[in-house]
Amino acid sequence: MKIITKELKFATQGHTDILNVTDDVRQELKTAGLKQGVIFLFVVGSTAGITTTEFEPGLESDLKRFFEKIIPSRVSYAHDETWGDANGFSHLRASLLKPSLTVPFVKGDLVLGTWQQIVLIDFDNRPRDRRLVVQLQGE
Amino acid sequence: MKIITKELKFATQGHTDILNVTDDVRQELKTAGLKQGVIFLFVVGSTAGITTTEFEPGLESDLKRFFEKIIPSRVSYAHDETWGDANGFSHLRASLLKPSLTVPFVKGDLVLGTWQQIVLIDFDNRPRDRRLVVQLQGE
Amino acid sequence: MKIITKELKFATQGHTDILNVTDDVRQELKTAGLKQGVIFLFVVGSTAGITTTEFEPGLESDLKRFFEKIIPSRVSYAHDETWGDANGFSHLRASLLKPSLTVPFVKGDLVLGTWQQIVLIDFDNRPRDRRLVVQLQGE
Numbered sequence: 001m002k003i004i005t006k007e008l009k010f011a012t013q014g015h016t017d018i019l020n021v022t023d024d025v026r027q028e029l030k031t032a033g034l035k036q037g038v039i040f041l042f043v044v045g046s047t048a049g050i051t052t053t054e055f056e057p058g059l060e061s062d063l064k065r066f067f068e069k070i071i072p073s074r075v076s077y078a079h080d081e082t083w084g085d086a087n088g089f090s091h092l093r094a095s096l097l098k099p100s101l102t103v104p105f106v107k108g109d110l111v112l113g114t115w116q117q118i119v120l121i122d123f124d125n126r127p128r129d130r131r132l133v134v135q136l137q138g139e
Numbered sequence: 140m141k142i143i144t145k146e147l148k149f150a151t152q153g154h155t156d157i158l159n160v161t162d163d164v165r166q167e168l169k170t171a172g173l174k175q176g177v178i179f180l181f182v183v184g185s186t187a188g189i190t191t192t193e194f195e196p197g198l199e200s201d202l203k204r205f206f207e208k209i210i211p212s213r214v215s216y217a218h219d220e221t222w223g224d225a226n227g228f229s230h231l232r233a234s235l236l237k238p239s240l241t242v243p244f245v246k247g248d249l250v251l252g253t254w255q256q257i258v259l260i261d262f263d264n265r266p267r268d269r270r271l272v273v274q275l276q277g278e
Numbered sequence: 279m280k281i282i283t284k285e286l287k288f289a290t291q292g293h294t295d296i297l298n299v300t301d302d303v304r305q306e307l308k309t310a311g312l313k314q315g316v317i318f319l320f321v322v323g324s325t326a327g328i329t330t331t332e333f334e335p336g337l338e339s340d341l342k343r344f345f346e347k348i349i350p351s352r353v354s355y356a357h358d359e360t361w362g363d364a365n366g367f368s369h370l371r372a373s374l375l376k377p378s379l380t381v382p383f384v385k386g387d388l389v390l391g392t393w394q395q396i397v398l399i400d401f402d403n404r405p406r407d408r409r410l411v412v413q414l415q416g417e
Binding site for chain 3: 140175176177190191192193195196197200201202204205209235236237240242243245250251252254256258277278
């Protein structure tokens with residue numbers, strides 16, 4: 001049983017920027033050479049989240065529209081009054097989606113579906129350098 | 140410290156079909172004979188999710204109504220234009236709920252509340268054969 | 279590789295009470311003395327959830343307003359007709375946010391961002407004594 005912790009870095013555009021990080025995560029698994037276990041993903045910061053989706057331009061735009069509908073960017077939030085950084089909506093979206101995702105692997109590969117990709121979503125209102133912690137536990 | 144990976148299969152009706160999988164998961168723990176550790180659940184595919192709820196008919200209907208309210212099935216999504224499979228709403232709901240859930244166990248039993256069940260929700264717009272990966276790590 | 283399971287208790291006010299549990303979780307890690315691994319958090323019960331946020335009064339009120347908007351407390355749910363306990367909205371909010379969060383640690387500290395705290399949110403319609411299971415796996 002081994003534990004390996006890595007950190008991946010991504011430059012994002014913010015504004016619900018959706019990044020397909022599947023290949024990067026898969027590469028870490030390949031490098032580690034583990035066969036059975038689990039990968040813990042955790043995006044650092046309180047204005048980003050992580051989930052899975054079929055990564056294609058239609059759903060990218062659908063996801064952006066959905067988050068804009070339930071947590072609009074153009075209204076005022078109490079958080080904005082506290083700090084004046086105008087990204088209250090980014091925080092709410094991130095708390096809803098959450099920063100962690102856990103994906104098991106068997107026979108050396110992630111158990112994702114054929115059309116299922118891992119996406120990091122940056123909800124902030126400006127470009128950011130994001131850190132994604134990737135911890136592998138397995139054998 | 141042992142790692143055991145199993146796969147459970149469920150035939151669903153789609154259309155936000157809510158399946159109580161608690162007994163199946165508990166059975167895997169019993170079969171494994173582990174006393175302390177964690178179970179990783181991951182539903183394969185990008186149109187299903189997993190969470191917990193008090194599983195009773197009232198909440199089943201409340202959950203269906205809630206997802207229909209925030210992500211309606213009868214409007215058009217960009218994803219539908221890409222593929223013509225008309226399940227854009229299924230993808231959005233699944234990305235929101237996410238495919239993974241992690242439940243610790245102690246003294247050989249899951250730490251769920253008395254009225255807390257694990258449910259797999261299939262958001263697709265047709266019946267599906269779903270695979271739920273169940274990985275146990277513990278001692 | 280060690281597994282340690284602890285249980286933290288919190289008296290909450292219900293009504294989307296948001297508790298910053300970061301220091302309590304960090305203390306468990308310090309006591310365990312582990313350097314690299316992962317902490318599994320699981321709040322027991324079907325009317326509470328767990329996520330991360332920048333914990334400050336503005337976002338606290340924004341989060342409460344957000345949950346009230348998408349899952350209002352003052353409308354009737356089918357669950358309420360089943361049990362008469364009038365907390366259908368609490369269940370829906372909890373199923374949406376989910377009871378589990380997984381946070382890796384390296385060099386003996388959680389990989390949280392500077393302004394990112396772990397919060398337990400109690401959605402029930404009355405004060406509750408909540409149990410938060412904290413399981414550490416690592417070395």
